[in-house]
Amino acid sequence: MTARFKHKAVVLSIVLLALLLPFIIQNDYFFHIMTLSFIWMIGVYGLNLIAGYTGYLSLAHAGFFAIGAYSLGILTVKFEIHYWLAFFLACAITCIIGLVIGLVALQTKEHFFAIYTLCVGYIIYLVIDKWESLTGGVRGLIGIPVPPDLGPISFRSPVSQYYFNLFFLLAAIFMMYRIVHSLTGRTLIAIRNSEELAQTIGISTMKNKLVSFVLSTFFAALSGILYASFIRFIGPDISYITMTFDFLIFLLVGGIGTLSGPIVGTLLIVWISQQLQFLQDYRMLIFGPLLTLLIIFYPKGIVGGIFSWKMKMQEKKKRLSMSAKSATQRAEEG
Amino acid sequence: MFLETRQLTKQFGGLVAVDHVNFSVEKGKINAIIGPNGAGKSTFFNLISGFYPPSSGQVMFKGQDITRLPPNKIAKLGIARTFQTTHLFEQANVLDNVLIGFRLRTKSNLIDALFLTKRLKREEEQSKEKAFEVLKFVGLTNMENKIVANISQEEKKRVAIALALATEPEIIFLDEPAAGINPEETEGLANLIEKIVQHNITVCLIEHKMKMVMNLAHKIMVLNHGKKIAEGTPEEIQNNETVIKAYLGGSAIA
Ligand SMILES: Nc1ncnc2c1ncn2[C@@H]1O[C@H](COP(=O)(O)OP(=O)(O)O)[C@@H](O)[C@H]1O
Ligand SMILES: [Mg+2]
Numbered sequence: 141m142t143a144r145f146k147h148k149a150v151v152l153s154i155v156l157l158a159l160l161l162p163f164i165i166q167n168d169y170f171f172h173i174m175t176l177s178f179i180w181m182i183g184v185y186g187l188n189l190i191a192g193y194t195g196y197l198s199l200a201h202a203g204f205f206a207i208g209a210y211s212l213g214i215l216t217v218k219f220e221i222h223y224w225l226a227f228f229l230a231c232a233i234t235c236i237i238g239l240v241i242g243l244v245a246l247q248t249k250e251h252f253f254a255i256y257t258l259c260v261g262y263i264i265y266l267v268i269d270k271w272e273s274l275t276g277g278v279r280g281l282i283g284i285p286v287p288p289d290l291g292p293i294s295f296r297s298p299v300s301q302y303y304f305n306l307f308f309l310l311a312a313i314f315m316m317y318r319i320v321h322s323l324t325g326r327t328l329i330a331i332r333n334s335e336e337l338a339q340t341i342g343i344s345t346m347k348n349k350l351v352s353f354v355l356s357t358f359f360a361a362l363s364g365i366l367y368a369s370f371i372r373f374i375g376p377d378i379s380y381i382t383m384t385f386d387f388l389i390f391l392l393v394g395g396i397g398t399l400s401g402p403i404v405g406t407l408l409i410v411w412i413s414q415q416l417q418f419l420q421d422y423r424m425l426i427f428g429p430l431l432t433l434l435i436i437f438y439p440k441g442i443v444g445g446i447f448s449w450k451m452k453m454q455e456k457k458k459r460l461s462m463s464a465k466s467a468t469q470r471a472e473e474g
Numbered sequence: 475m476f477l478e479t480r481q482l483t484k485q486f487g488g489l490v491a492v493d494h495v496n497f498s499v500e501k502g503k504i505n506a507i508i509g510p511n512g513a514g515k516s517t518f519f520n521l522i523s524g525f526y527p528p529s530s531g532q533v534m535f536k537g538q539d540i541t542r543l544p545p546n547k548i549a550k551l552g553i554a555r556t557f558q559t560t561h562l563f564e565q566a567n568v569l570d571n572v573l574i575g576f577r578l579r580t581k582s583n584l585i586d587a588l589f590l591t592k593r594l595k596r597e598e599e600q601s602k603e604k605a606f607e608v609l610k611f612v613g614l615t616n617m618e619n620k621i622v623a624n625i626s627q628e629e630k631k632r633v634a635i636a637l638a639l640a641t642e643p644e645i646i647f648l649d650e651p652a653a654g655i656n657p658e659e660t661e662g663l664a665n666l667i668e669k670i671v672q673h674n675i676t677v678c679l680i681e682h683k684m685k686m687v688m689n690l691a692h693k694i695m696v697l698n699h700g701k702k703i704a705e706g707t708p709e710e711i712q713n714n715e716t717v718i719k720a721y722l723g724g725s726a727i728a
Binding site: 315318319322323324325326327329330333334336337338339340341342343344345351355 | 563
């Protein structure tokens with residue numbers, strides 16, 4: 141009970157900090173980076189659901205991110221549809237494409253699934269890159285609108301963008317929390333653990349995997365949509381494999397299959413990248429080895445590492461208090 | 475007929491792992507399948523539980539043809555099984571491992587999860603109650619919070635059985651439940667198997683420990699090279715010439 145309470149207190153104070161941050165730091169560059177991080181995190185949560193909780197490493201994630209972003213861009217810029225309708229349609233389009241791809245991709249397992257989705261991701265990239273009349277090809281799409289004013293609230297200033305995207309991030313985390321702590325979440329974890337065993341105890345693995353996959357594309361779409369209306373320009377590079385790997389690195393560093401991993405990993409990597417920007421692509425020379433070491437020693441990322449450290453400390457405490465007890469007992473007897 | 479196989483056959487390439495086996499399980503009894511390694515016993519279980527589609531033949535359960543049903547549907551009908559090697563989630567605790575066993579009797583979906591509905595709360599409570607009930611049944615009270623990786627081999631076997639029982643089966647198939655545990659623990663496990671039958675759950679087990687099988691089983695089938703070579707009571711099997719030649723040898727029955 142107290143552990144639960146402590147947990148709640150930590151979560152509440154982090155949310156409070158996020159809400160109050162604009163009053164503490166007033167720097168547009170800082171808001172820009174934070175807002176972008178929030179947007180990434182939503183996408184990372186999607187990857188976490190399918191790869192971390194269900195055990196299916198989807199490498200088409202950036203593809204779905206881009207489908208969301210481009211759907212919003214095309215619908216608002218080319219068809220001049222109302223922002224919120226386009227927002228909704230972009231989610232729906234991505235989920236439908238996700239459903240169709242999932243139906244096929246989920247016939248495969250493990251590395252076959254990873255390779256298959258890698259190919260799917262590349263095909264999405266090619267379509268976006270080559271279908272110039274629709275997507276603008278390499279030139280991309282410009283002039284994607286920000287969300288329309290909500291009464292007196294406008295979404296043009298960096299601070300309002302910060303809150304706007306924080307809202308969606310909190311909603312995404314809330315959804316993930318509910319899912320992971322429900323029978324549905326347990327079902328996904330059971331599939332990750334052993335698909336054979338899951339089937340044996342009566343779980344329809346295909347149905348559940350499909351739900352998880354489509355939901356992961358929904359998070360990717362949401363992330364892509366927010367990205368498009370934050371940056372307001374999109375090009376085919378957002379669907380490229382490097383983008384999927386960025387999501388994956390955020391997840392792995394933070395902790396795959398943990399609820400706070402996506403936040404920790406994204407913030408850390410985004411800020412480190414900012415510091416190392418002068419190195420350009422040579423950053424990877426530093427990241428690569430660090431990532432390898434991290435995965436070898438902390439397969440569940442930073443958050444997983446902290447968890448197991450905490451567990452060890454608790455065990456130690458227990459053993460200490462037990463031996464102390466038996467020592468006093470012996471002393472009393474003696 | 476409760477559960478029976480008709481001319482059940484499975485071929486892996488040129489190998490006939492299960493060869494036209496007719497077998498009927500006696501309801502409310504302990505049925506055993508014995509035979510040398512590679513005789514096709516596990517494959518026979520995999521055919522019944524829907525993991526492999528048979529090459530030919532049928533599986534009937536309470537008058538229904540279940541031959542081509544997927545494993546999850548078969549489980550829902552009330553047929554549970556354990557595996558020869560345990561598949562438990564080692565990093566999770568005992569309760570979390572067993573709790574999911576009741577999932578097939580619940581209906582909560584994603585929407586329930588997102589809105590934390592009454593139904594979800596009720597079903598989570600039911601799953602927990604079921605888990606505690608079966609853990610008590612297999613003799614693992616107060617073990618709920620232990621991480622599976624840290625418990626003994628025998629306790630893992632009991633957790634696997636508890637998980638199977640949490641699905642509320644009418645029949646349970648146990649694949650070598652006593653493999654890799656010591657004689658004392660084997661006796662405890664034999665008691666548990668008898669307790670399961672007393673609670674109206676039919677048992678069908680594969681086992682190499684002859685003493686255990688002969689003491690426990692009401693009915694035994696012997697497989698050799700995929701073929702049924704004998705069927706009968708423990709006495710009949712022990713005195714069967716073909717069985718002795720093929721499998722038991724002279725000294726195997728201690
Ligand atoms: N999936 C499979 N693919 C090919 N051969 C298999 C497969 N499963 C089992 N076999 C073969 O079928 C035969 C019977 O195996 P099995 O049913 O595991 O025997 P038992 O459980 O009686 O020791 C063995 O020769 C084994 O190699
Ligand atoms: Mg076997």
